[in-house]
Amino acid sequence: MTVYHDWGQHYLGWAYFQKEPWHLPIGAIENYNFPAGTNVGFTDSIPLLAIFFKTISFLLPETFQYFGIWFLSCHLLMGYFTFKVFNLYTKNYWLIVLAVLLISFNPVLMYRVMHPALCAQWLIMASIYYYLVKPLKENVQNINKKQLLILVLSALINPYLFLMIIGFSIILPFKNYYFDKLISLKQVFYYIFSGLFMVFVCWFLIGMVSFSTAKTMEVENSYGLYGFNLNSFYNSFGWSTFFPTIKIFSPSQYEGFSYLGLGFFIIIIIGVIYLLYSIINKSVQIKKQYKFIPFFLLLLVTIIFAITNKVTINDSLLFEYYLPEFIVKIGNIFRASGRFIWIFYYTLFSFFLIVFFKIKIHNRIKVFLLIVITLIQFYDIKLFLNKQIVSGNYEIKPLNEKKWTEISSNFDKIITYPLYNNSLGYNLDYQDWCFIALKNDLPITNGYVARESGDKNVIFQQKIKDKIKQGEINSNELYITTSQYLSDFNSLIYNQKVHVGFLNEFYYIYSRDNKNMLNHEFEEIELYKADSLFNKIKELSKIQTIIKPNIQEDIIQYNIENLSFSNNILSMQGWAFLKNNLAKNDNSVFISLTNNHKSYLFNTIKNERLDVATHFKNENIKNTGFKTVCYTDKLILGMYSVLIGIASDDNILFQSASQQIIEIKKEIQAIVLTSLPENSDNMKYNIEGVSMDQNMISINGWAFIVNKSSVDSNIKIILEGENINYSINVFNINRPDVTSHFNQNINFDNSGFKLVIKKKNLTKGIIKLGY
Secondary structure (H helix, E strand, C coil), rough: CCCHHHHHHHHHHHHHHHCCCCCCCCCCEECCCCCCEEEECCCCCCCCHHHHHHHHHHCCCCCCCCCCHHHHHHHHHHHHHHHHHHHCCCCCHHHHHHHHHHCHHHHHHHHHHHHHHHCCCHHHHHHHHHHCCCCCCCCHHHHHHHHHHHHHHHHCCHHHHHHHHHHHHHHHHHHHCCCCCCCCHHHHHHHHHHHHHHHHHHHHHHCCCCCCCCCCCCCCCCCCCCCCCCCCCCCCCCCCCCCCCCCCCCCHHHHCCCCCCCCHHHHHHHHHHHHHHHHHHHHCCCCCCCCHHHHHHHHHHHHHHCCCCCEEEECCCEEEEECHHHHHHHHHHHHHHHCCCHHHHHHHHHHHHHHHHHHCCCCHHHHHHHHHHHHHHHHHHHHHCCCCCCCCCCCCCCCCCCCCCHHHCCEEEECCCCCCCCCCCCCCHHHHHHHHHHCCCCCCCCCCCCCCCHHHHHHHHHHHHHHHCCCCCCCCEEEEHHHHHHHHHHHHCCCCEEEEEEECCCCEEEECHHHHCCCCCCHHHHHHHHHHHHHHHHHHCCCECCCCEEEECCCCEEEEEEEEEEEEEEEEEEEEEEEECCCCCCCCCEEECCCCHHHHHHHHCCECCCCHHHHHHCCCCCCCCEEEEECCEEEEECEHHHHHHHHEEEEEEEEEEEEEEEEEECCCCCCCCCCCCCCCCCCCEEEEEEEEEECCEEEEEEHHHHHCCCCCCCCEEEEEEEECCCEEEEEEECCHHHHHHHHCCCHHHHEEEEEEEEHHHHCCCCCEEEE
């Protein structure tokens, strides 16, 4: 985990999987990437080993990883199948062993050490061997069964490897049927479809596929970003002693890394010279090998798929061509398409080594030459071989692991805010937070996974944001955030509902109702920061009563990116600047609530908005962002318009900020109905969201009476209970999109509504929703 790269993700996937009870599907992980969770396949933790070692967890030490065993196994198995391939063409074991060394430590395999599952490239060599081995009537069934086993193993290791191996699992039985005449057409389909069926069953049991449409496998517009650059065979990416790094078209083309190495370049040159010499002098008779046609077709397909429809060399795009939608969809699922060059890579290695073996010189000379070439190859790629990795237990360096573990042990879950931000305070710090949560067996709203699980996390994230805006927090949740996002918690801090602590440049926030933290002692610096923060919020939340504001329309350029009003808390975020004063436009921004009787002024917090300065091409407006939380509980009840104001000299210029009307009223109460109103068919409506948590019920949508303007409409929510019925007034929301959608020349702007009510205001039981 010290490298803060893929290894941390793979280890955490295994560690969470090991500590959780068995689920269905068996690969499910619930506490990592909470609440959607994931499965051990989507953390690339090698399900084959993860499931095996979980079954014997009772024998394992508390901290255990199997990746070292895996790396060793990959090199040994690569050596084993390389030996078997070359043993088909020579019986000189010196040549074979040298070939084993060259291929078992080839640059692609060494480079992929950062991604353990992808080191199972021996699956490709095994498939090449089963295709090359001469089938007989006695062994052809056994060969195909072994290829089936290779296919299932690939599916239990990594989906990319599976997609490569499935190609071999199709062409092998077809070759045995059409060219070798050793199996029937029925057996061809049996081997292909039985293999696919077994893979589907394995993935279904693990949870990598399901009948649900919730999981999003496709990453849109990603095919082409991770393709094979035509310079990849000689572009060392800095791993060569002799060959320099060459520019590439996209930074993501590292996935197509296929550096051959100087030693192998020498083998290719010798092989090409030998083949040309033999063809010119007709010393070698080239036989027609029709049985390799399926293999060549597989090579062609995988090469084209690896290159993608964006053909590049160095940092230039040579050309781009159209692809059918279904191919693009496959490409978006297997977006790291550059990896598919590996089949050609190992074929190239094998072919030219076999050609080298066939050179008609004394074997001792060939062995001597291959020893020299092997030494050159290893010297060229020596950077792969001298990496030193510190052994021992992992200790988090940026964070006080002991302190954070102690604090988090008092809660039921950890919420990193913003949720699912993998680099909250420093690069890939999600690995450290997940490691701390792991120590206490806690779910955490973080964790990098290969594929997201539908909308569950998105919905949960919005729910958390809404709760914070409404000034609600569960006593069993620990929030961790940074100073950049601390202002989102202003409402909770202002109403003194939370304690705020500070440790290692992170803030931790929790409910004052949490009884486990009653004896928690804050450091002096934490108390100082908490007091300073509270005073700052008090200063920000000061309400000034002003005389009728100076409203001048179309003088302020602005954008309200987020506006919400609930439970007398108004939250706003956006940017604003004066149109006629671009030379100096870093003045303070204000928010005003005004009606015919009263006008109130609220301060805002300024923040930097480089995106705004870039868009308008003006450096002077980079500090025009603002954010505020206005507490309206002390304001006179009534309807208010929202204004945005900017200080100009000794004056504040105002402009209407929203067509939305804010209604300040007492806390929403449910009025008991003695009877339900009659149903009406003269209404259109849509419930866009209903959510509940421990304390609150939220409902939002729109509704209007057919053929009638909604300008003066008064929407109520009717709740029909088992023994009691309620009528509840809602907060009207401006919805010009509804007017636009129905296009009836009738104003439905006031048809939107939102209701947030505390559960305690309703009796328990089953309730039906109406209007």
